[in-house]
Amino acid sequence: MTNFQRLKELTEELQESANYLVDIFQKVKSTGESEDFYEVVRPYANKVADWNAEWKDLAEEWVKTEKPLYLHPSQISTASDHLEVISIQAFFKETSKKRFLDSAKSVQFILQTVLDRL
Structure with a gap:
């Protein structure tokens, strides 16, 4: 598997995780x-930290070499x-709603942008 394919796979995994974390956060807040x-x-x-570490290395290298818009x-x-941060905060009722959702939206936006550019 090439670095390009692995980056795409990890980006999709992390995107699913980010969406799952938002769902968990909303469940925790409601209950x-x-x-x-x-x-x-x-x-x-x-699990997310492992994916994230590999993704960060691959994505930074890709951005430096390919220079996507x-x-x-x-x-x-x-x-x-x-x-x-959100992979931990999502599970606790004390987490600030605005701060969590702003961080989650930021993550989702960057992940989607990476996928779009790939």
């Missing part, structure tokens, strides 16, 4: 019950950072 950290949050966040390495880095 008022946080998820168990060790049984639910940690395993999911670790409207994408810069700093945006990849920011999306990666936001993704790490």
